[in-house]
Amino acid sequence: MKLRCNKCSFSADYQVNNPWTCEQCNRKYSYKFGKILMCDDMSTSDTKSWHDNIAKNTNKKSFQSVGYRSSIHQSCMINTFARAFINEEEGDTLDVGCGNGIFAEKLSSKLNRKLPYYGVDFSIEQLKLVNTDIILPVNSNAENLPFDDNQFDLVYSSEVIQNIEDISKLIPELLRVTKQNGLLAISSLNASSIIRKLIMKLDPNNQDKKYFLRSKNEPHIYLRNPNNIIDKIDKFRFSLEGVHWIYSPLNYSTFERSSRSEVKKRFAQNFLCIIKKK
Ligand SMILES: C[S@@+](CC[C@H](N)C(=O)[O-])C[C@H]1O[C@@H](n2cnc3c(N)ncnc32)[C@H](O)[C@@H]1O
Ligand SMILES: [Zn+2]
DSSP, X not given: OEEEOTTTOOEEEOOTTSOEEOTTTOOEEOEETTTEEEOOOOOOOHHHHHHHHHHHHSOTTSSGGGTOSOHHHHHHHHHHHHHHHTTSOOOOEEEETOTTSHHHHHHHHHTTOOOOEEEEESOHHHHHTOOOTTEEEEEOOTTSOSBOSSOEEXXXXXXXXXXXXXXXXXXXXXXXXXXXXXXXXXXXXXXXXXXXXXXXXXXXXXXXXXXXSOOTTOOOOOOBOHHHHHTTOOSSOEEEEEEEEEOTTSSOEEEESSSOOHHHHHHOSEEEEEEEEO
């Protein structure tokens, strides 16, 4: 694995579990709390502090502490990711917005693999809850990753981008660290869903039509379509391998190679789109 300094872009081979000092700018990448690789993410945002808070104040290691409203919804997501990856070969994997690590833990047990995993999250309180050796927790903003180009066979992100207003920096960054012929898999809340649109209308906190039912301090939620993700890729060659439409709370999803089916779009609450870097 090669790290890339997220301050000066110098890259070097990296031995897991060892601290690293960038030879060019002297930034220190050290381990804290016994296990978390710290990458000096000084950014602040509502999303970050909200996730810090729920990690501290909810049932520690549960679906709630990463912000899901029900365990059924998280299970639907894990099952869909497992279906999407079942025929993929094992390889270096990055979980983007890994939260408390439950997702990675359950996914890897469903796939019956102990993947060589890195998990990135900008919420230090979330990462403190990771208590599995399946992932190596890395404290960094996903928009500025401390990894060199082309490092991962699989980069995935479950239910993260709905909190990010502008994803034009994030998506190319995730593809940058994906290897050639590797996969980038991103799930989020489906903007075409009839139910989500309805909830949005009924939401008393909904002022600018961008987000749906949420508690008072919860950060804004942005609904999207797979095309909103693909539109952000101009630096890399890629192909859209397909879209899984997820009909949560049913444990059911359908896969299609292009995202043209209007009916599937309307009834799916979430989507998972699979992109291959060429
Ligand atoms: C709803 S939780 C999902 C956790 C996990 N992927 C799952 O599905 O169980 C979203 C996570 O993304 C993290 N996150 C959001 N924006 C991020 C960013 N720009 N960089 C790093 N992590 C981010 C949050 O801190 C939070 O832990
Ligand atoms: Zn540096």
